[in-house]
Amino acid sequence: MIRTLLRISWITLRRDRVALLLTFLLPIAFFSIFALVFGGMGREGTSRIRVAVADLDQSSASRRLVEALEREPGLRVIVSAVIDDLPQPLDREQALALVRAGTVPAAVILLPGFEARFGDFTGGGESSIDLLVDTSDPVAGPMVAGLLQKVAMTAAPDLVAGRGLELFEKFAGGFTPQQKRAVKGLEVLLAAQAASSGAASSGAAASGAAGSGAAATSPAVEANASAPKADPSESTPTPGFGGPVSVRTVDVLGESKSSGLIAFYAAGTGVMFLLFSMSGAAGTLLEEQEAGTLERLLSAGMGVGTVIFGKWLFHSAVGALQLTVMFLWGWFMFKLELFEHLGGFVVMTLATAPAAAAFGLTLAGVCRTRAQLGAVSTVTILIMSAMGGSMFPRFMMPEWVQNLGLVTFNAWALDGYQKVFWYEASTWELWPQVAVLLAIAAILLGAARLLARRWEAS
Amino acid sequence: MLLISEACKRYGQTVALDHCSLEVHPREWLGLLGPNGAGKTSLIRAIAGRVKLDGGTIALFGQTLSGASGPDRQARSRLGVVPQEIALYPTLTARENLEVFAGLHGLGGATRRERVEWALTFTGLADRAESRTATFSGGMKRRLNIACGVLHRPDLILLDEPTVGVDPQSRQRIWEMLADLRSGGAALLLTTHQLDEAQQLCDRIVIIDHGRSIASGTLHELIAASIGSHHEVRLRVSGDAALLGALGHAAALRVEGTLLVGRIEDVSRDLPPLFASIGAAGGRVEEIQLTSPTLHSVFIALTGRELRE
Numbered sequence: 001m002i003r004t005l006l007r008i009s010w011i012t013l014r015r016d017r018v019a020l021l022l023t024f025l026l027p028i029a030f031f032s033i034f035a036l037v038f039g040g041m042g043r044e045g046t047s048r049i050r051v052a053v054a055d056l057d058q059s060s061a062s063r064r065l066v067e068a069l070e071r072e073p074g075l076r077v078i079v080s081a082v083i084d085d086l087p088q089p090l091d092r093e094q095a096l097a098l099v100r101a102g103t104v105p106a107a108v109i110l111l112p113g114f115e116a117r118f119g120d121f122t123g124g125g126e127s128s129i130d131l132l133v134d135t136s137d138p139v140a141g142p143m144v145a146g147l148l149q150k151v152a153m154t155a156a157p158d159l160v161a162g163r164g165l166e167l168f169e170k171f172a173g174g175f176t177p178q179q180k181r182a183v184k185g186l187e188v189l190l191a192a193q194a195a196s197s198g199a200a201s202s203g204a205a206a207s208g209a210a211g212s213g214a215a216a217t218s219p220a221v222e223a224n225a226s227a228p229k230a231d232p233s234e235s236t237p238t239p240g241f242g243g244p245v246s247v248r249t250v251d252v253l254g255e256s257k258s259s260g261l262i263a264f265y266a267a268g269t270g271v272m273f274l275l276f277s278m279s280g281a282a283g284t285l286l287e288e289q290e291a292g293t294l295e296r297l298l299s300a301g302m303g304v305g306t307v308i309f310g311k312w313l314f315h316s317a318v319g320a321l322q323l324t325v326m327f328l329w330g331w332f333m334f335k336l337e338l339f340e341h342l343g344g345f346v347v348m349t350l351a352t353a354p355a356a357a358a359f360g361l362t363l364a365g366v367c368r369t370r371a372q373l374g375a376v377s378t379v380t381i382l383i384m385s386a387m388g389g390s391m392f393p394r395f396m397m398p399e400w401v402q403n404l405g406l407v408t409f410n411a412w413a414l415d416g417y418q419k420v421f422w423y424e425a426s427t428w429e430l431w432p433q434v435a436v437l438l439a440i441a442a443i444l445l446g447a448a449r450l451l452a453r454r455w456e457a458s
Numbered sequence: 459m460l461l462i463s464e465a466c467k468r469y470g471q472t473v474a475l476d477h478c479s480l481e482v483h484p485r486e487w488l489g490l491l492g493p494n495g496a497g498k499t500s501l502i503r504a505i506a507g508r509v510k511l512d513g514g515t516i517a518l519f520g521q522t523l524s525g526a527s528g529p530d531r532q533a534r535s536r537l538g539v540v541p542q543e544i545a546l547y548p549t550l551t552a553r554e555n556l557e558v559f560a561g562l563h564g565l566g567g568a569t570r571r572e573r574v575e576w577a578l579t580f581t582g583l584a585d586r587a588e589s590r591t592a593t594f595s596g597g598m599k600r601r602l603n604i605a606c607g608v609l610h611r612p613d614l615i616l617l618d619e620p621t622v623g624v625d626p627q628s629r630q631r632i633w634e635m636l637a638d639l640r641s642g643g644a645a646l647l648l649t650t651h652q653l654d655e656a657q658q659l660c661d662r663i664v665i666i667d668h669g670r671s672i673a674s675g676t677l678h679e680l681i682a683a684s685i686g687s688h689h690e691v692r693l694r695v696s697g698d699a700a701l702l703g704a705l706g707h708a709a710a711l712r713v714e715g716t717l718l719v720g721r722i723e724d725v726s727r728d729l730p731p732l733f734a735s736i737g738a739a740g741g742r743v744e745e746i747q748l749t750s751p752t753l754h755s756v757f758i759a760l761t762g763r764e765l766r767e
Contacts, residue, residue, distance in 0.1 A: 292543030296606075299506045299539045300562045301531045457508050 018375035026379050033386045036401050048076045048399060049140045052095040052107040055079070059115035061159055065148075065245075068155030069108070072147055078104060092130075099132050099252050102423045105140035105395065107132040108148065118156065119163030119244050127248035134253050136264065136422050137395045145247055152244040158188070160244045253422060262334045263327075263341075263421030264393070264414075270326040271352065271413045272381065272390040274319050278360030279377035281315045285361070285452075286370045294455060304452045312357050312445055319353030336421075343427045344420030351437040352413045358444035359409060365451025384408040412436045459484045459519060459614055459645050460505065466513035467500055467669070474500040476669035477514065482614065487646045489656030489663040491753075493761050497669040498649040499542070502616050505647075506539045519613065535564070538612030538644075542619040544599045545606075548592035552583050552602055555591055556609060563610035577605040580635060597628025601635065608639060615639065617648045621655060633659065653753045663753065667761045681751045685759045688721040691729070694745035695736060705741045 013019055053069060055062045070077045080087040081094050090098075095107035109130040117128040129148060133141030153160060165183055169175060175183065285307075288294035297307060327345060330336035338345060363380065367373040385391055387401065388410025394402045405411045416433030419425035460482040467475040475497045482488045492498050503509040505516060507523070507530060516523045521533040546555050556574045560566075565573055578584040581601040591599060604620055620636070621629045636659060639646070650656050656663055657677055665673040665680070673680055681687060695705060695718055706713045709732055711720035718736075722728035725748065736743060 291548075292541050292545035293547060295508065295543075296539070296541060296545040296559075297562065299508055299541075300559075301507075301534060302562070457510050 018372055021379060022375050026382070029379070029383055030386065033383065033401075036398060048074060049106065049143055050076045050078065050104040051140075051144055052078045052090055052098045052104045053110070054090040054092050054095040054107065055110045056092065056112050057110050057114035061115035061118045061156055062110045064155045065110065065114075065152060068151040069147070072151060074143070074147060096132055096252060099134050100423060101425075102134065102136075102419065105134045105137035106144045108144065114245075115159075117246065118152070119160040127246045129245055129247045131247050131249045132252045133249060134422075135251050136253065136261070136418065137393070139396065141249060141251075145249060148245055148247055163244075253424075262330055262336045264418055266327055266330040266336060267414050267417035267421075268385075268390040268410075270323050271356070271388075271410050271417075272385040273326075274322055274353065274356045275359060275381045275384070275409070276377070277322060278315055278319055278356040279363050279373065279381065280360070281318065282311065282357075282360035282364035283370050283373045285311060285364045286367065286373055289455065290370065298455065298457075304455050305449055307455075308361060308445075308449050308452050312354070312361055312448070315357035315360060316354040319356050320349050323349045323353060341420045341424075344425065344430060345417075347427050347430055347434060348413070348416040348420055351416070351434045351441075355409060355413075355437045355441040355444065358441045358448060361448035362444045362451065365448045385410050387411075389414045409437075409440055412440070459486075460647065461517040462501070462505070462514070463517075464514035465501065465504060465511050465516065467497075467504065467509060467511055473669050475504070475511070475514075478666060478669055478671050479514075480664045480671055480674065482645050482647055484613075485640075485643055485645055486662060487640065487648065487660045489660035490647060490649045490666065491651075491653065491656055491663060491757060492649075492666040496667045496761075498666060499618060500669075501666070502539075502618050502647070502649060505616060506537065507534055535610075536613045538608045538610065538615040540604050540607035540615065540617045540620060542622065544596075544603050546591045546599060546602060549590060551588050551590055552578065552581075552594075553587040555602060555606060559606040560609045565610055573609045573611075577609055580638065581605045582631060595628075597624045597631070600624050600628060601632060604632065604635060608644075611642070612644060614645045614647065617646060619650055620648070621650070621652055629655075653757060657753045665757065665760055673756075673760055677753055677756075680753070680756045684756045685751055686723075687751065688723050689725060689751070690749040691720055691722050691732070692747040692749075693718045693732075693736070693743050695741045696744055697741050701739075701741060705736055705739050708739045709735045 013023070051069070053066055055066050066077075066079060069075055070079070078090070078098065080089055082088070090107075092109050095109060098104045099107050109132065111128055111130060113126075114128045117126060131141065131145055131148070133144075135141065162183075165175075285294070288297070294307070298304065327336060327338050331338040360377075363377050364373055367376055385408075387397075387405040388394070388408035389405060390410045394405050394411060394414075397405065412433050416430050416437070419430055419433065460480075462478065462480050465475045465478045467473075478497060478501060480488070480490070480501075490498050490501070500509055504511055505518070518533040519536055521529060523530050523533065547558065550558065553574060556577050557570065560570045560573055575584075578587050581598075581604070583598060583602060586594070586598065591602060594602070600620065600623075604617070607617075608615055617636075621632050624632070633655075636646070648656065648660060662674065662676055663680060664671055673683065675683065678687075691711075692714075693711070694716060695702060697705070699713075702713050702716070702718065705711070706718050709718065709720070711718040711732075713719075722732070733743060
């Protein structure tokens with residue numbers, strides 16, 4: 001008896017390609033995505049963090065720190081802006097603008113007097129660096145703060161040592177002339193070593209050997225990572241203490257927000273379930289085909305194009321309503337600032353819902369049965385949502401996965417909603433996301449119409 | 459009203475219609491019979507505009523259908539198509555389904571309301587008007603399925619297997635509905651495997667096989683043209699097998715178990731001599747069964763006994 005049951009089950013599973021797909025392919029696809037995001041596939045633990053650097057001190061120490069930051073394999077440093085076709089060093093306002101626009105998650109401002117306060121482990125009451133952070137990326141700020149301490153130690157050990165010895169003299173009494181000569185010699189030696197290690201690590205970074213530098217300096221990172229005490233929830237700047245440079249972390253976007261992250265999750269969840277509901281709704285087309293009502297509509301003189309367009313119109317409206325209900329719930333329950341961003345929300349929703357509706361209809365056009373649609377849409381939507389940022393933020397992913405994510409519908413929709421609710425972007429600034437979503441809607445609607453040709457008279 | 463000439467349709471290597479021709483006259487009820495896969499549904503779908511012919515023509519209400527959407531649509535607006543499937547929206551009520559299909563056929567306002575009420579009475583579903591069709595029995599769905607196709611008072615109705623899978627009561631009701639439509643003057647093209655249904659309802663019958671029209675006419679014309687007007691006679695005669703064999707030989711009948719079976723052309727002329735010859739041979743007739751030729755026998759004679767899959 002059991003043998004018979006096993007035989008039936010095996011034959012059924014073997015012949016149901018959709019079930020096979022769900023059983024074997026989907027877990028592998030998800031495992032791969034999570035491994036890429038969190039495991040780095042042995043290439044990069046995390047993606048390189050984009051950071052803007054404005055050197056307001058323009059001293060030898062500040063220049064050495066900037067150069068060391070540029071050599072840091074974990075960072076992608078932006079030091080200049082193109083103004084009137086000429087690259088100009090960033091100033092504070094420009095660096096701030098880059099953070100506010102979401103171009104970079106952090107900006108390092110080397111304040112005037114940086115060199116004078118460099119290596120002052122006591123903190124000295126004044127910070128020498130302002131670290132402007134966008135806390136929508138909770139990783140970037142603390143990471144850059146830690147790297148600043150590490151880089152300060154490795155970029156200018158001679159200055160750090162000199163300042164340390166000054167402090168020693170201040171608190172423990174002066175050196176003898178012989179000791180002073182020895183100290184001078186040590187400083188020269190450290191400067192030479194810093195220069196040579198900088199050149200070496202620069203070469204290592206260029207050749208892609210990112211691991212060696214990080215491994216060699218990891219104790220310094222660990223020792224100093226907690227030093228800046230960068231707390232994204234703090235609305236007031238907090239001075240750093242205990243590292244060679246004192247860093248004041250400033251949350252430039254989140255300080256007046258409580259709902260930015262809620263909006264992020266509302267959009268992420270909303271868009272993923274929008275795709276599910278749209279593909280489910282589009283399945284009515286296949287149900288109508290199976291029930292014969294589609295044939296009846298077409299026999300009564302209705303064109304296939306009319307059927308597709310009518311369904312797209314209805315599903316777009318339902319999708320827009322679904323997103324609206326989701327955000328209204330966020331406003332009601334979680335104090336999401338919906339009405340403060342109503343214009344942007346409406347624009348993004350009116351671009352997102354039609355694209356999702358067209359996506360659902362295209363899937364329905366590709367599939368032959370409702371069961372097939374269920375399986376294919378589950379696989380497609382879950383993978384798109386994972387890569388597009390609906391499940392976890394895209395900044396956590398390796399850069400190439402982030403770029404790959406841009407082929408997904410989710411990434412553009414989420415970027416748009418994030419611009420509205422987090423970056424306070426004006427409506428016109430949403431044009432790239434809106435344009436891409438509308439283009440997706442048009443292309444997929446066209447594809448759905450073409451695929452629906454199988455229902456035309458033949 | 460409907461004239462199909464030399465219709466041809468091929469799906470890959472499969473020939474669905476092979477120079478098939480037929481005609482439906484005004485107010486005529488035509489039965490379209492054929493084994494499975496004979497081409498009936500392809501023909502119905504071609505008339506409804508859902509199949510493009512490879513060759514031949516279809517003229518509807520004097521208008522030759524050319525594929526041009528405007529004139530074709532106008533001609534087809536006088537057509538009512540009732541599919542074999544229960545093509546209804548299960549989550550909608552009976553009334554909502556009727557309203558939807560009335561709208562699809564261009565009925566609106568008071569006309570639509572009047573036609574929906576007519577259809578609910580017509581189908582005997584007035585008391586279930588507000589129930590979802592998913593809760594209906596097979597017979598109720600079939601009746602509603604027909605009503606949705608005739609709401610707009612079409613001049614020609616294409617009915618594809620209207621009584622398949624229903625109980626005798628629902629079948630009887632559907633026949634009454636069709637009689638009602640007939641009194642309204644509509645012509646009808648009916649495909650069915652219920653041969654008694656075609657025999658009782660239709661003025662004329664067309665039998666198609668392998669995509670071709672192989673016979674056409676009234677029942678009597680078909681009988682005369684295919685198997686003749688003879689009657690089948692079956693006699694139960696007392697006696698053993700040897701006697702039956704001798705009787706069969708004497709009366710030119712074949713032996714089937716305890717029966718003698720044969721054909722006679724004229725009952726009043728041929729039966730008394732048959733009885734006399736049996737008596738003379740020592741036999742005694744205990745039971746007699748006379749069967750007139752039926753559409754079933756015509757159908758089998760024309761299309762054969764081979765199974766069609």
